[in-house]
Amino acid sequence: xxxxxxxxxxxxxxxxxxxxxxxxxxxxxxxxxxxxxxxxxxxxxxxxxxxxxxxxxxxxxxxxxxxxxxxxxxxxxxxxxxxxxxxxxxxxxxxxxxxxxxxxxxxxxx
Amino acid sequence: xxxxxxxxxxxxxxxxxxxxxxxxxxxxxxxxxxxxxxxxxxxxxxxxxxxxxxxxxxxxxxxxxxxxxxxxxxxxxxxxxxxxxxxxxxxxxxxxxxxxxxxxxxxxxxxx
Numbered sequence: 001x002x003x004x005x006x007x008x009x010x011x012x013x014x015x016x017x018x019x020x021x022x023x024x025x026x027x028x029x030x031x032x033x034x035x036x037x038x039x040x041x042x043x044x045x046x047x048x049x050x051x052x053x054x055x056x057x058x059x060x061x062x063x064x065x066x067x068x069x070x071x072x073x074x075x076x077x078x079x080x081x082x083x084x085x086x087x088x089x090x091x092x093x094x095x096x097x098x099x100x101x102x103x104x105x106x107x108x109x110x
Numbered sequence: 111x112x113x114x115x116x117x118x119x120x121x122x123x124x125x126x127x128x129x130x131x132x133x134x135x136x137x138x139x140x141x142x143x144x145x146x147x148x149x150x151x152x153x154x155x156x157x158x159x160x161x162x163x164x165x166x167x168x169x170x171x172x173x174x175x176x177x178x179x180x181x182x183x184x185x186x187x188x189x190x191x192x193x194x195x196x197x198x199x200x201x202x203x204x205x206x207x208x209x210x211x212x213x214x215x216x217x218x219x220x221x222x
Contacts, residue, residue: 032208042215043198043213043214043215044153046209049208096208097143097158097210098141099143099155099200100155102152103151103152104150104151104152
């Protein structure tokens with residue numbers, strides 16, 4: 001069966017510091033991969049998605065970037081965090097349509 | 111971007127009551143999905159719908175894909191305390207393979 005791992009679960013970072021969140025999927029190959037952000041009490045905003053190694057599509061202009069160095073690895077990064085980057089970040093994978101989510105990372109920028 | 115209008119935004123119900131929530135859009139969707147999110151966790155897929163008019167059940171949950179392909183509803187029968195959480199609808203628009211559009215969520219709270 002497929003599993004998705006996302007870490008860390010929580011992170012507190014100072015403004016201006018770099019960010020790296022990692023997500024890996026097991027039990028499948030060539031999945032579609034996604035990064036979402038969820039503000040408190042709000043819906044899910046798609047940040048990036050990838051249909052293959054090195055193929056990244058950005059949905060909204062922002063202070064973040066994503067990379068897919070391996071088939072089942074998806075990384076969310078920032079060179080300098082802003083206060084507005086705080087939120088709940090969710091990685092997801094999809095065989096085609098249905099998305100399956102990781103446990104999320106609660107990022108607080110202070 | 112495209113939005114899914116989900117209602118109600120929140121609801122309080124008593125344990126044992128039935129619940130109904132829905133999603134509507136001005137665009138046509140190929141697939142409708144319903145998710146539940148517990149506090150501090152990622153959303154979990156409850157039901158997936160692939161054809162207009164399709165009615166699917168998963169235990170006490172029933173969801174339908176609207177005939178017009180622009181709406182879907184989710185019903186929960188005989189609610190229990192563990193039904194508490196946020197329910198999201200999500201849909202795949204025609205021509206947007208690999209991407210889902212999410213609704214704004216319905217927060218369900220159950221009183222004993």
